[in-house]
Amino acid sequence: MKTVNRPCPKKDAEALTTGVPAYTEDLIPPGSLCIKLLRSPHAHAKILSVDKRAALAVPGVVCVLTHADLPAARCTYAGQCAPESSPLDRYILEDRVRYVGDPVAIVAAETEQAAALAVRRLRVEYEVLPAVLDYEKALDAPVVIHPEADYCNRVAIGGDPRRNLLCSHSAAYGDVEEALARCDVVLEDTFHTQAAAHAMMETFRSFSYYDYQGRLTIVTSTQVPFHIRRIAAEALGLPPSKVRVIKPRVGGGFGAKQSIVSELLTAAVTFATGRPAYLIFTRRESFTASNSRHEMRLQVKVGATKDGIIRAIELYALANGGAYGEQSYPTSLLVGHKTIPLYAHAAFRHRADFVYTNTLPGGACRGFGATQGCFAVETMVNRIADAIGMDPAVLRLRNIPHPGDTMPAYFGDVLLSSGLDRCIQTGKERFNWDQRRFRREVAPGKVRAAGMAITMQGSGVPMKDVCCATLTLNDTGFYSLQIGATDIGTGCDTILAQMAAEVLSCRLDQITVDGVDTAHSPYDKGSYASSTTYVTGQAVLRAARQLREQLLDEAARRLEIPRCRAELNEQGVCDRENPEKALSLSALSGQLVLRPDCHYLTATAEHCCTYSAPPFMAGFAEVEVDLFTGAVTVTDFLGVVDCGTVINPALAATQAQGGILQGIGMALYEEVSRSSSGALRENSFLQYKIPARPDAPPIHVAFEPDWEPTGPFGAKSIGEVVINTPCPAIAEAVRQATGVSCSSLPITAEAVWRGIQRLSKE
Amino acid sequence: MKLSLYVNGTLCHSEIAPGTTLLEFLRGKGLMGAKAGCDTGSCGLCTVWVDEVPILSCTYPAARAQGKHVTTIEGMRQQAALLGRYLAENGSEQCGYCSPGLIMTVLALEKEHPAATDAEISAYLAGNLCRCSGYAGQLAGIRAYLNRGKGALE
Numbered sequence: 034m035k036t037v038n039r040p041c042p043k044k045d046a047e048a049l050t051t052g053v054p055a056y057t058e059d060l061i062p063p064g065s066l067c068i069k070l071l072r073s074p075h076a077h078a079k080i081l082s083v084d085k086r087a088a089l090a091v092p093g094v095v096c097v098l099t100h101a102d103l104p105a106a107r108c109t110y111a112g113q114c115a116p117e118s119s120p121l122d123r124y125i126l127e128d129r130v131r132y133v134g135d136p137v138a139i140v141a142a143e144t145e146q147a148a149a150l151a152v153r154r155l156r157v158e159y160e161v162l163p164a165v166l167d168y169e170k171a172l173d174a175p176v177v178i179h180p181e182a183d184y185c186n187r188v189a190i191g192g193d194p195r196r197n198l199l200c201s202h203s204a205a206y207g208d209v210e211e212a213l214a215r216c217d218v219v220l221e222d223t224f225h226t227q228a229a230a231h232a233m234m235e236t237f238r239s240f241s242y243y244d245y246q247g248r249l250t251i252v253t254s255t256q257v258p259f260h261i262r263r264i265a266a267e268a269l270g271l272p273p274s275k276v277r278v279i280k281p282r283v284g285g286g287f288g289a290k291q292s293i294v295s296e297l298l299t300a301a302v303t304f305a306t307g308r309p310a311y312l313i314f315t316r317r318e319s320f321t322a323s324n325s326r327h328e329m330r331l332q333v334k335v336g337a338t339k340d341g342i343i344r345a346i347e348l349y350a351l352a353n354g355g356a357y358g359e360q361s362y363p364t365s366l367l368v369g370h371k372t373i374p375l376y377a378h379a380a381f382r383h384r385a386d387f388v389y390t391n392t393l394p395g396g397a398c399r400g401f402g403a404t405q406g407c408f409a410v411e412t413m414v415n416r417i418a419d420a421i422g423m424d425p426a427v428l429r430l431r432n433i434p435h436p437g438d439t440m441p442a443y444f445g446d447v448l449l450s451s452g453l454d455r456c457i458q459t460g461k462e463r464f465n466w467d468q469r470r471f472r473r474e475v476a477p478g479k480v481r482a483a484g485m486a487i488t489m490q491g492s493g494v495p496m497k498d499v500c501c502a503t504l505t506l507n508d509t510g511f512y513s514l515q516i517g518a519t520d521i522g523t524g525c526d527t528i529l530a531q532m533a534a535e536v537l538s539c540r541l542d543q544i545t546v547d548g549v550d551t552a553h554s555p556y557d558k559g560s561y562a563s564s565t566t567y568v569t570g571q572a573v574l575r576a577a578r579q580l581r582e583q584l585l586d587e588a589a590r591r592l593e594i595p596r597c598r599a600e601l602n603e604q605g606v607c608d609r610e611n612p613e614k615a616l617s618l619s620a621l622s623g624q625l626v627l628r629p630d631c632h633y634l635t636a637t638a639e640h641c642c643t644y645s646a647p648p649f650m651a652g653f654a655e656v657e658v659d660l661f662t663g664a665v666t667v668t669d670f671l672g673v674v675d676c677g678t679v680i681n682p683a684l685a686a687t688q689a690q691g692g693i694l695q696g697i698g699m700a701l702y703e704e705v706s707r708s709s710s711g712a713l714r715e716n717s718f719l720q721y722k723i724p725a726r727p728d729a730p731p732i733h734v735a736f737e738p739d740w741e742p743t744g745p746f747g748a749k750s751i752g753e754v755v756i757n758t759p760c761p762a763i764a765e766a767v768r769q770a771t772g773v774s775c776s777s778l779p780i781t782a783e784a785v786w787r788g789i790q791r792l793s794k795e
Numbered sequence: 796m797k798l799s800l801y802v803n804g805t806l807c808h809s810e811i812a813p814g815t816t817l818l819e820f821l822r823g824k825g826l827m828g829a830k831a832g833c834d835t836g837s838c839g840l841c842t843v844w845v846d847e848v849p850i851l852s853c854t855y856p857a858a859r860a861q862g863k864h865v866t867t868i869e870g871m872r873q874q875a876a877l878l879g880r881y882l883a884e885n886g887s888e889q890c891g892y893c894s895p896g897l898i899m900t901v902l903a904l905e906k907e908h909p910a911a912t913d914a915e916i917s918a919y920l921a922g923n924l925c926r927c928s929g930y931a932g933q934l935a936g937i938r939a940y941l942n943r944g945k946g947a948l949e
């Protein structure tokens with residue numbers, strides 16, 4: 034292959050490294066109104082009245098909107114294919130606020146100062162309601178968070194808002210009791226994972242205006258432009274043709290931008306005033322008033338026979354959905370369905386309840402439930418290996434599914450490709466696992482040891498996700514690729530162009546890529562669920578093949594050679610047997626549009642996956658623990674990934690390294706806590722510690738690709754699978770080093786120190 | 796209040812509101828390279844130079860730049876593009892939102908410590924956060940950039 038499987042630099046690299054205006058904030062039209070929000074200081078309250086007079090009197094203030102000024106249409110902010118499995122439980126603004134940070138009023142003014150001053154001048158009378166802050170106590174609590182009559186589920190998800198039950202999922206296979214009875218070791222524990230923040234560098238933001246056709250145009254840093262078009266039209270009561278969404282370059286998303294966050298608030302101002310307006314979330318707002326990873330308590334019971342075969346897995350997850358139910362249901366599925374299938378001989382029971390509370394809503398977050406489930410299940414499997422005295426890597430090799438196996442815990446799908454066995458073996462060798470996994474003292478009071486874990490994810494949402502691509506040979510001899518998939522930094526514009534270039538036998542710079550403007554781009558459900566390479570890629574591949582056929586037909590006819598002799602290359606089409614006889618791309622494309630026998634060559638193709646091919650990874654972590662302070666440092670991490678054919682090894686390696694470091698952050702640094710009134714304490718980078726450069730260990734990545742028959746060029750996804758293993762691998766390394774079992778994230782120095790103290794007293 | 800300073804070598808006279816940060820001032824001038832990523836001076840996305848020294852423009856009052864020379868990534872286009880190529884070749888140019896701030900800091904590092912070790916690079920760039928890349932590819936790119944022209948063996 035000439036272009037695929039090559040580390041081509043990203044097409045937008047030069048623009049982004051030279052600071053060319055390309056992101057939402059860079060493009061705000063002059064004269065736009067600045068929007069600021071008044072947010073609730075209460076976790077749960079009814080708004081009795083809002084006195085706008087003093088705010089409106091501030092010079093430069095143009096409008097103040099409250100729930101009374103906006104349409105009352107229940108919607109969900111979740112960017113998912115319709116019918117959404119997230120409940121319709123929101124208004125843009127409502128007379129009830131459900132968490133500290135929920136917006137109460139929207140202020141738009143000519144200047145930022147005026148907007149900020151006006152927000153301070155708003156007088157709100159609240160009836161403060163009792164709040165449910167603890168998700169362990171939410172179910173059947175006397176306080177009902179969503180009592181509204183127009184609450185609605187478009188898809189049955191097992192919820193009951195009167196009980197604060199957002200959704201509930203259960204699945205089972207085999208006879209768990211009987212399997213447990215046959216086990217030599219059965220271990221059980223409860224785990225806790227925090228409501229980690231995505232912390233992408235570009236906070237939520239959007240601006241909106243009416244274009245010359247009278248379309249309410251929303252320019253936004255999003256992963257899901259087409260879902261926003263649909264949901265915004267519904268929420269604002271506009272015809273869908275009157276809403277347009279544009280996605281410029283995006284400064285990271287990690288799932289956060291799979292929800293609507295700022296968009297409707299911005300659009301409401303343009304809708305009310307007719308004027309362009311922008312809203313940029315502060316970092317504090319980004320932390321406290323958007324969405325986070327779902328916090329979970331996971332109870333796991335794992336049984337194994339002494340030959341290392343896992344026979345039974347029981348997994349119950351109780352998760353905090355927060356104030357609104359975005360993406361809770363799909364998250365509930367992934368907790369078990371992307372962790373249990375790794376153990377091919379296990380009977381299982383998986384249950385998950387997601388509850389409403391008066392806290393920041395959960396939402397889509399890289400790994401999507403699999404990360405939480407992986408921490409719990411993989412940690413238990415590591416303990417099982419220890420209990421039967423087996424190398425945990427060897428134990429994995431005895432349990433993992435192989436191509437051709439039916440995976441009961443993966444919706445009964447048959448596994449089509451897997452390099453997981455090679456990932457584990459290669460990892461073992463490259464990491465020097467057999468030596469490094471055991472505890473050793475490296476300096477007085479400093480010990481090192483290593484841990485490992487395996488994981489899988491999916492590639493796209495089967496039977497739901499549809500992605501399209503349009504490829505055109507332009508009149509002047511270059512190709513354009515139009516996509517609705519959203520490059521949010523992942524490099525999908527480049528990766529998809531690489532696939533097209535491979536089929537069209539051309540150079541990458543002969544293809545321009547444009548996305549996304551819903552007025553011009555073909556439909557794509559957006560970039561989430563690790564789908565872009567696998568699902569949109571397949572659409573690009575089909576479109577490219579169609580275009581290639583058309584091109585060869587036309588060229589052969591014009592060259593008067595048999596079709597089978599026509600050969601496409603980067604110059605154009607030539608006669609295979611007489612290469613002198615050729616038609617350049619520009620000559621051909623000119624003829625195709627300039628003559629009466631014109632034929633504009635363009636192909637649009639779509640793809641909906643029927644199977645979500647799982648990528649796999651084995652992660653190996655070495656830690657050093659300071660026995661005096663409990664401080665844990667990761668000294669080395671190796672991830673070996675099977676993402677199928679690696680379309681762009683440089684971009685894939687960086688995705689992997691970035692995901693692994695996010696996982697390390699979640700494992701060690703990223704604490705989340707709330708005040709007694711329910712306010713999130715970690716609301717800036719001073720408190721919420723994402724890994725900085727000196728914190729980052731050497732992170733090595735290797736690939737063990739297996740050809741995936743359902744993926745373009747044999748590819749699967751990589752975006753999410755890479756975040757899952759650090760938490761359990763690090764927890765295991767800490768346990769090997771100190772004997773302390775950590776079941777709560779993050780693994781703080783304090784927790785480890787306390788564990789060491791406890792053990793030394795025993 | 797009145798402000799006169801040099802922006803990328805050109806003398807500018809402006810009227811600014813008291814309290815305007817240098818970042819706001821520069822972006823208001825259409826120089827969109829420097830970004831804002833936080834409210835607390837923690838992320839480094841807004842890094843520009845004042846009299847050749849990298850500073851956080853989000854916390855630097857524009858008024859303090861009176862008479863000084865401010866350099867932004869737009870004024871360093873060629874060097875930025877060159878370093879950017881090294882970053883991109885390592886695939887470490889992901890969302891790119893951190894790139895202008897990172898690049899301005901690396902270009903300052905190059906002047907101060909052209910022979911910096913990996914640990915010194917990481918320490919110098921500790922204030923430049925990146926959530927996408929995991930830093931490893933960026934380090935490889937920066938390393939290769941600093942070593943350029945020093946022979947293939949290095």
Ligand code: FES
Pocket residue numbers: 830831832833834835836837838839840841842851852853854
């Ligand atoms: S914007 Fe974060 S340090 Fe300046």
Ligand code: FES
Pocket residue numbers: 234284285522887888889890891892893894924925926927928
């Ligand atoms: S590349 Fe996205 S923050 Fe650095």
